[in-house]
Amino acid sequence: MTFSICVHESYETPDGESHERFGVAVTTRLPGVGTLCPFVSENAAVATQSLVNVNLGRRGVEYVDDGLAVEDALEALISADDGAPQRQLHGVDADGTFTFSGEECVEWFGDREGDHYTVAGNMLTGESVLEATAEAYEATAVHGTTDPVTGPNAAHSDDDDEPDPLAKRLIDALAAGHHEGGDKREELAVQSAAVVVESTESHDMTPPYNDLRVDASETPIADLRETYDLAMQGYEETLVKYEEAYEEDSLAGTE
Structure with a gap:
């Protein structure tokens, strides 16, 4: 199932609140990878691939949600898997x-652990695919810092010094790995890609760009990026159009 990246970021919003977010991005030269590989919650991000067993991802996240460390949860699942x-x-x-x-x-297959992230892949053109994916993420990683682009009314920033939302940065990491060669099965034209992000931060409207899939395409990463851009545009326009309604709803039940 080609290559994927799992990440964890901790950050502080401008109002001083601390939050966690987790994300997975994945691409492969088969359709529908978003239904099989990425599993994310407010506590963990897990990817299952190669000969896929979706229960490893689903139960892995559930175990972490129940309080197990990710190492213990995933090691236990692998140890019990024939x-x-x-x-x-x-x-x-x-x-x-x-x-x-x-x-x-x-x-070629392999994996890599970094500071708050992991990458793994199989049937790749070489190790450089994972290296490029990891390096692209590392260059933009957010951890333990104030994140000015988060929050219900701050989905996007034009300031080059401010970080992009995690979903965009994960798509960019996939693009870097794909540029290095990606999946070596060039005879397979139908490909797919997906990105999923969860966070502990609440929003007036759930950001649609945090859960996107391209299930069947010859250019899945480019299509995923275009889908992200459209989802971001729609999110920003909706916040502006319905800002008054969101404010009224947030005041409901208060005195």
């Missing part, structure tokens, strides 16, 4: 990371 030699599983929680690549995954 198909482990053909699996790839990786993820992050607020305190740690975990990566696993079974010895029977198809070359």
Whole structure:
């Protein structure tokens, strides 16, 4: 199932509130990867790939939500999985990371752990795919800093010094890996990509750009980026158009 990245970021909004967010981005030369690989909650981000077992991702996130460390949760699931030699599983929680690549995954395969992120891939043109993905994310990572582009009415910033939303940065990381060669199966024309982000921050309107999929395309990453741009535009326009309604709703029930 090609390559993916899982990340955790902690940040502080301008009003002084501390938050956590988690995200997964993935792409492959098969349709519908968004239904199989990425699993995210307010506590963890997990990706399951190679010979996919969706229960590893689903239960991994559930275990972390129940209080297990991501290392313990995913290690336990892999240890109990008869198909482990053909699996790839990786993820992050607020305190740690975990990566696993079974010895029977198809070359080139591998994984990498970084500061609050993991990357993994199989059937790639080479290790440089993961290196490029990781480096692209590292260059824009947000952790333990004030994030001025978050918040219900601050979806976007034109200031080059301010970070883009995590979903956009994850798509850019996929693009960097794809530019290095990505999935080596060039005979497969139908491809897909997905990005999912969850955070502890509340919004007047849930940002649609945090959960996007391109299920069948010959240019999935470019299409995912275009979909992101349109979703961001629609979100900003909706906030402006219905700002008064959101304010009235937020005051409902107060005295």
